[in-house]
Amino acid sequence: MINIRTPQEIAKIRKSSSLVARALQKVREAIRPGVTTAELDRIAEETIRRGGGVPAFKGYRGFPASLCVSVNEEVVHGIPGRRRLKEGDIVSLDLGVLMDGYYGDAAITVPVGEVSELAKRLLQVTEEALYRGIEKARAGNRLFDISHAIQRWVEAAGFSVVRDFVGHGIGRALHEEPQVPNFGPPNQGPRLDVGMVLAIEPMVNTGTWRVRVLENGWTVVTADGGLSAHFEHTVAITEGGPEILSLP
Numbered sequence: 001m002i003n004i005r006t007p008q009e010i011a012k013i014r015k016s017s018s019l020v021a022r023a024l025q026k027v028r029e030a031i032r033p034g035v036t037t038a039e040l041d042r043i044a045e046e047t048i049r050r051g052g053g054v055p056a057f058k059g060y061r062g063f064p065a066s067l068c069v070s071v072n073e074e075v076v077h078g079i080p081g082r083r084r085l086k087e088g089d090i091v092s093l094d095l096g097v098l099m100d101g102y103y104g105d106a107a108i109t110v111p112v113g114e115v116s117e118l119a120k121r122l123l124q125v126t127e128e129a130l131y132r133g134i135e136k137a138r139a140g141n142r143l144f145d146i147s148h149a150i151q152r153w154v155e156a157a158g159f160s161v162v163r164d165f166v167g168h169g170i171g172r173a174l175h176e177e178p179q180v181p182n183f184g185p186p187n188q189g190p191r192l193d194v195g196m197v198l199a200i201e202p203m204v205n206t207g208t209w210r211v212r213v214l215e216n217g218w219t220v221v222t223a224d225g226g227l228s229a230h231f232e233h234t235v236a237i238t239e240g241g242p243e244i245l246s247l248p
């Protein structure tokens with residue numbers, strides 16, 4: 001069952017989501033060669049707590065930090081620590097907030113200094129894929145219209161979409177029904193309706209879509225060592241179309 005949220009509930013999800021966006025903006029401003037990933041986590045957590053929220057990922061199934069920091073071939077769920085970013089890296093930042101009983105979730109991938117042409121194109125294609133998916137988040141469409149729009153855009157660019165991790169409904173829980181895959185046939189899946197809130201989050205690889213999990217039990221990396229990028233917004237389906245809630 002896909003939850004239908006009232007405008008009052010959506011307002012709460014908007015508050016949480018916009019705090020996520022503000023914290024991501026703060027972290028982005030701190031990105032430079034030499035900064036540790038632990039420092040980025042500290043900035044994220046501090047911004048969230050000052051804003052009256054709780055970091056949603058910290059302790060979630062035992063995850064040890066507030067911010068997921070995934071560098072280069074790392075896809076998602078990278079654990080912040082002593083690693084220092086260096087010129088040419090790309091870094092994916094995924095963050096969630098719980099406030100007043102409702103969750104928000106968003107992710108961006110950021111270049112560190114000057115990056116390769118391939119990395120630049122990967123970031124552009126992945127971010128655009130997110131917006132192509134969001135555009136399909138409309139009452140009357142079907143869920144996999146979102147999935148299909150993302151997959152088509154990514155594969156036309158010569159990249160691949162991760163299969164093992166997907167987007168999700170969000171609201172009173174961080175992960176609710178439905179799963180929102182970044183691949184699939186158009187015109188299938190549940191009918192979308194006003195009041196649904198979805199976290200849409202394409203994860204895109206330069207090489208194979210296959211991934212594996214490192215021995216720490218968390219960090220997901222590309223199977224072939226290729227680069228990966230991740231962009232995510234929390235989106236409400238309204239009478240007027242999709243509304244991105246995770247804006248600063």
Ligand code: MG
Nearest residue numbers: 105199201232
């Ligand atoms: Mg998410």
